[in-house]
Amino acid sequence: MSTERLIYLPLGGAGEIGMNAYVYGYGEPGKERLILVDLGVTFPDMDTTPGVDLIMADMAWLVERKDRLDAIYITHGHEDHIGAVGHLYTDLDTPIYARAFTANLARRKLVDQGLDGDVVETVSAWPEVQQHGPFKVSVAPMSHSIPESGALVIDTPAGRVVHTGDFKLDPNPMVGEPFDPDMWAEIAKDGVQALVCDSTNVFSPNPGRSESELPGAITKLVAGASGMVAATTFASNVARVRTLAEAGARAGRSIVLLGRAMQRMIEASTETGVLTDFPSVVSAEDANKMPRDNLMLITTGSQGERRAATAQLARGKYRGIELKEGDTFLFSSKTIPGNEKDVIRIINQFSERGVEVVDDSSGLYHVSGHANGPDLELFHNLIKPKILVPMHGEHRHLRRHAQLGEEKGMASTVAVNGMMLDLSGDAPRVVEYIDTGRKYLDGSVKYGALDGIVRDRIRMALNGLVVVTVILDEDDEPLGEPWCDIRGLPEVGESQAELVDVMEEDLNQFLMRADAKTRRDDDKLEENLRRIARQTSMSEIGKKPEVTVIISRMR
Template identity: 70%
Template sequence: MSGERIIYLPLGGAGEIGMNAYVYGYGKPGEERLILVDLGVTFPDMDGTPGVDLILPDISWLKERRNRLDAIFITHAHEDHVGAIGHCWEELGAPVYARAFTAHIARLKMEDAGLSPEIVRTVSPWPETVEVGPFKIGFVPISHSIPESSGLVIDTPKGRVVHSGDFKIDETPVVGEPFDRALWEEVGKPGVKALICDSTNVFSGHAGRSEATVGPEIETLVREATGMVVATTFASNVARVKTLAEAAVRAGRSVCLLGRAMRRMIEASIKTGVLADFPTVVSPEEATQIPRENLMLIVTGSQGERRAASAQLARGKYQGLTMAEGDLFLFSSKTIPGNERGVIQIMNAFSEQGVDVVDDSSGKYHVSGHANRPDLETMHALVNPQLLVPMHGEHRHLREHVKVAGAAGRKGVLAVNGMMMDLSGNEPTVVEYVETGRTYLDGSVKIGALDGIVRDRIRMALNGHVIVTVILDEEDELLGEPWCEIMGLPEMGRNNAPLVDALEEDLSQFIGRAGDKTITDDDKLEEGLRRIARQTTQNEIGKKPEVTVVISRLA
């Protein structure tokens, strides 16, 4: 066994927030049996990834070693941990293990992808374990902002590794299991070689607040509102959705859920037994008949998503329901960095309708699902690992988390995506650097981030597009004049003449001057036409567009 080792390799989620995918392995170098913890997504934006539907981790390294992959374990049902399972499973082929609620969501993902839901296996929480290859894996309940979140105990012949998953220390979480200090002390008792730990809120210096503290504040806000109340939060935050619904009922209001994701999560929670007493809700059709002052809508779209219920209400109407002057809209959520623009657009659209918008700037109406620095320090003390490896955070979060460990006399190591760490010895070592990246789901196909497709799309968005068409006869003589079509460019140039006319004139002159070597060589002719089209457009409107040249020759 002396030649065997424990390895840890993040393929996503270490150096970024989102797209979590962590590989653990045990065995001789290059022959390790492997498991994958989580398989999540991150979301595109119009600036960097226009038109892309989802961003998935690049699992090429793991795909090449799929014969060594024994299982996939999902810690909880957030999209950045389970969202890629349906898109990537066929490339990996290993059984998937999760607790009941998470397994239910994972099965829905499988069905959406046309795969068998039976691939996903439901497991019971710690102390029960799943044995795969050289590993014994236990799902340890931990509090977070979604039901049945779990950390993982990963036992190997060379010691125990603990993967915290996303967590917070919340002993009154409203829905789901409270944080159990004794349980986590028990996890640490046999000795833990490494704790791979959530880093999201490492810069927050105050202790985290419980979900239970939000309810009274929301109830006061809803009770004092005079018009219709609409609230948005993460659909997966079942405890918050329940808190909002109960506040509405206590204020004498009917509750209506809007948005597929919201209804799906509540249905999953009830079906799997994590939610037993959710208030009765009315349908959107029924809601249209209820006086505004007696109605509360709980809607999707807390991050400004264009197709979600919040955005559609901001644009006018959703399922027959509209906002009106004097209504109240509550963001019971934190805006994820990068989503600010979309959220602010919605806020302003509501403001123009006379709607009062309340966000979480006061700190009253939202609490984070991630551990702040004091809670991270508590977790370190409970598990008492030999080594701390931060994950689930941007580089600055991971680096700060290493400093927190060092301040308490613990050994910390910064490992970002692609760094394979050997955790076997007393000192962690980097044993390999693996190329990692992103895969884009673009429509119904997957493309590589470096394939150039999105790059070309961005160039067209920035610079516009010109199509140049020429037809040559059997004698290589031009038939007619070149003609152009423009997209995403102004129709008129600097001299108040049509841009297309200027292009076609300059292209005709170029062909008239071109020698036989250019006219008879498609590559040279295409290169010349593209150059002239770009130069003319630059002169006329100050832009160098993308140019497509179509050359047709009559046989």
């Protein structure tokens, strides 16, 4: 009996939407050769991760085993699958494989971080195969909301695994390959051991719609608009960007791409040949010299990102361009759960300027890039896997997707981040639990979620900050009174006196009463000063702030 096994371990992306990173391994337990699928990010919010720039999966488990890591595959170019490539590559130091468009984006990310883009190898689509230790890997084209999305067909001694990445069943995605049922029937004909499958839209009850259904409605909207017209969508949705640009061109408008990501996506699409007929564009500088009614802006920031072009236009001007009363702004996108407040804020800002805002509530101007519930069932029936493992979704999505599989006779389970499955047998089996976590990119520094930095930042935001400074002479006697600096706290408390004055008086009273032993002990002195500052604040303003104590001694 073989002791070797086929394992699946999500480090990110299972139990959440974003930060995708999935490990596959084959071999004897603890000695498996490994491949990593995707290296993505998720995005911070002001409530839980204030000031953080990006959030990535903690690769500690994999870094400890990188001598057994044979390859990194990127399924497609969305940030939640590719965004950490430039930040985590040096930790893993393993060749990256992707199709041409995705490889182009990956190289750009590496170069942005001062790394060598040549570590990314371009691979052709199915049936071309790459050998990595016990794995034979092929990238099978999938339709999605970005060009050249690819599922992975992973052949192992324990059987074939299909890792879908993100996908939809679109017969005419406008840019990129359509869904090809004949290809998938060929892939599945000799049996599939496990299907590891996108779960994002499992609760959507109707079959998904095609990207090709949108141009008519968008063209009609732009043609009927007066004033300047602007539209936002995901920059990576190249087909949608082209549809918007073509609608503007048909209406006789000059097209302006606003936002670095938008421009880079079109450049990458053109360089790799996935886009050959994009309408001509004008620069923002040239647009400022043209009649406003002749312009069509296509902007980044469909999710309300504060620094993106859309948000800056809502606040005032972006690169000299301003939206005014009578102009039209279209959200050709779906708001990702959690981003609603930011998007609504922008809509209200546009409304205050008299701009007519059109969103996707009618369903006319956006279609999803993920397979809906009926589409998932159709794909299950096409692949007929022995095992179904849901991924890319919150826990509720994974659970419902597993239920769909079990109803159709497929062995299934819910595997969240850190849960290692053995896929070698007739049913998935949990064999180990791995400590998983998150890495934060904060400015130019990366640190872990347990390092306490974000926690301290949240506590300061919630409670305010007091800095207490005390100077003692060589005999441990106070040189003058302590003084306080406060941040984020009311200046006047219940006593109607200045909070700083009350606090400094209470601290000074303590210092005058403190014995020599206490004044000689920095730790004890700091503890008492912090306690008194917090007690005073609590009695005056009802809050216990964070307190930093600085003790200076004259020696």
